[in-house]
Amino acid sequence: MSDRGMRMDRNELVLVSPSKDMEHEILQYKEEHFAFGDRQVHGSGGLAFDDSFDEWLNRIRFIREKSPENIALTSTFFSRRVSDGKLIGCVKIHHTLTEELESGGHIAYGIRPSERGKGYGTQQLELCLEYAGQLKLKRVIIACDKDNTASAKTAMSCGGKLVKEFEEDGILKQHYLIEL
Numbered sequence: 700m701s702d703r704g705m706r707m708d709r710n711e712l713v714l715v716s717p718s719k720d721m722e723h724e725i726l727q728y729k730e731e732h733f734a735f736g737d738r739q740v741h742g743s744g745g746l747a748f749d750d751s752f753d754e755w756l757n758r759i760r761f762i763r764e765k766s767p768e769n770i771a772l773t774s775t776f777f778s779r780r781v782s783d784g785k786l787i788g789c790v791k792i793h794h795t796l797t798e799e800l801e802s803g804g805h806i807a808y809g810i811r812p813s814e815r816g817k818g819y820g821t822q823q824l825e826l827c828l829e830y831a832g833q834l835k836l837k838r839v840i841i842a843c844d845k846d847n848t849a850s851a852k853t854a855m856s857c858g859g860k861l862v863k864e865f866e867e868d869g870i871l872k873q874h875y876l877i878e879l
């Protein structure tokens with residue numbers, strides 16, 4: 700195998716659905732964010748704000764399968780590095796956009812602090828877009844704060860086109876559109 704082939708294999712990610720047997724590694728993932736100074740665990744559906752792992756997991760499962768009226772079904776995944784099994788990132792996707800969800804877009808994502816800037820954000824988003832295709836979505840919106848260059852570039856590296864800039868709660872935001 701060429702050097703390039705070996706490098707790509709070592710960095711390959713797969714999406715996995717959170718489960719109870721992942722509790723320890725998910726809590727470590729969360730802790731790494733806090734130790735780094737992040738107050739959120741982006742793409743996790745509120746992991747940072749739940750004291751109880753089980754409550755968070757139950758909510759994630761509920762919104763994936765049932766969801767009350769007027770709330771979109773939402774799938775939440777971790778990305779796992781195939782070579783060593785490490786959790787690398789987290790991504791969630793709303794299957795539809797309700798009026799309430801519109802400004803936040805379909806997809807939210809994050810990469811654990813120690814693994815940022817290595818191409819994983821792009822790879823994880825590509826995997827999520829494949830899943831969006833399985834959901835038969837034709838286009839997805841990704842929202843980010845205008846000053847979040849890494850997030851905007853991640854969307855652009857997967858074909859995102861800037862379609863809107865707006866202010867919300869005093870913060871400048873952008874919408875990137877990806878046609879699938």
Ligand SMILES: CC(C)(COP(=O)(O)OP(=O)(O)OC[C@H]1O[C@@H](n2cnc3c(N)ncnc32)[C@H](O)[C@@H]1OP(=O)(O)O)[C@@H](O)C(=O)NCCC(=O)NCCS
Nearest residue numbers: 741809810815816817818819820821843849850852853856
């Ligand atoms: C945004 C995030 C998911 C990107 O993941 P990542 O693995 O660091 O991104 P990648 O290494 O795949 O890089 C994607 C692009 O962003 C650029 N980039 C990465 N980190 C950057 C940084 N700190 N500043 C500027 N650009 C950056 C890369 O150069 C690349 O651009 P290119 O395709 O033009 O070369 C990650 O930085 C993160 O988790 N940030 C905190 C959470 C967050 O902001 N989530 C988004 C909320 S909308």
